[in-house]
């Protein structure tokens with residue numbers, strides 16, 4: 001991913017770009033060398049007294065909880081192991097020197113966010129089985145490109161960079177400079193000679209997964225870590241908890257419960273990270289408020305899930321129309337209300353004509369597809385309170401509360417026309433379908449019924465009559481039709 005040329009020139013000419021301190025440069029050499037030994041790391045750390053103190057602190061902290069206590073750098077490095085020791089030493093060395101001369105609040109905020117991201121990364125790594133120390137560094141440096149762009153072009157860079165969402169910021173940068181902080185960050189870290197598995201976090205964490213099915217990846221952890229950090233940084237953004245919940249679900253398939261658990265863990269470990277990195281991160285009350293907020297969200301999410309499940313249980317899996325059970329219940333209730341109050345109620349059976357031929361000619365999958373399309377077409381023609389359900393096979397039923405026979409006739413006519421004029425396509429095939437419908441109405445001044453089954457039976461008889469009369473039409477139940485027994489072999493003949 002090459003950086004836009006004029007931007008590259010400006011970056012190369014900039015003398016104040018963030019640069020790693022000499023200890024970090026040595027540590028990067030060690031990171032790149034597969035044969036690095038514990039002695040070499042201990043040597044390098046020992047030359048930097050402040051770093052040595054930090055390494056002792058971290059080796060004895062719960063982050064690397066062992067029963068042994070390190071009393072000198074050699075022991076600390078030993079306890080942590082080569083990989084962890086060198087990556088952790090590198091992150092301390094970078095942050096201390098890059099943030100050491102906090103020029104302004106903005107820069108302090110930048111490092112606060114980076115350290116909180118690193119903390120989230122470490123927790124997420126533990127959850128998904130990735131290397132926690134690699135992810136700590138990646139989380140820390142994922143937005144180093146922002147710092148590079150801010151330093152190179154202080155007057156042109158969006159002033160509200162930290163307030164923007166990552167996607168919006170990248171878009172603004174690309175429009176202005178031709179490249180975003182993701183590419184610039186990667187370029188800078190490669191210039192520092194950081195190995196790809198660490199530098200790539202700058203790029204990978206900024207490309208959203210295309211589907212929700214992507215398995216969790218280190219890049220995904222880094223991406224989501226920024227949203228976790230924002231919950232603590234953007235105190236005024238009341239939607240921050242919701243945003244991290246969405247991002248964690250999208251990138252890592254996490255549910256609201258797991259997201260809240262990570263937030264809780266972050267709140268608990270922030271103090272430790274604050275001590276290690278010497279940057280104030282969060283106030284205790286703030287951490288508590290965030291955890292409360294996260295718990296509330298879990299409750300809302302589980303209520304939402306419950307509603308979703310209830311809704312699912314009422315729907316036909318193929319077409320999304322209501323199912324027979326839901327219809328039966330609603331129909332009985334509506335019939336009772338109609339009888340009680342004298343409100344009109346119409347019900348219609350809708351059946352696809354010669355549907356067997358569709359299956360036989362174009363295949364069962366084409367038939368399924370047509371059923372889905374037909375349900376969608378019908379749904380667009382009805383109102384909220386109307387109930388459209390799959391009664392079975394290619395037969396549907398439409399319940400129209402408050403509608404008399406004439407009004408229902410108009411709705412059904414519109415449905416009949418819309419369906420007849422729709423050209424279904426499946427693969428190379430194009431075909432049209434028609435429907436027949438039988439309509440019966442209660443309490444509309446014409447026929448009345450004592451039992452709900454009688455009304456349904458009348459609508460069914462009317463459908464038989466529509467089929468008998470040549471299909472692609474609607475027939476209303478009349479006195480004669482209403483009581484007819486199903487004796488004619490009409491449907492499917």
Ligand SMILES: Nc1nc2c(ncn2[C@@H]2O[C@H](COP(=O)(O)OP(=O)(O)OP(=O)(O)O)[C@@H](O)[C@H]2O)c(=O)[nH]1
Nearest residue numbers: 352353354355356357364367368393394491492493
């Ligand atoms: N693809 C598909 N076909 C279905 C489904 N449910 C029922 N069918 C088919 O629907 C067809 C219904 O056929 P028939 O009852 O003979 O009726 P028809 O061919 O529509 O003819 P008329 O109703 O008399 O116009 C059968 O071939 C069933 O296999 C389904 O879920 N998917």
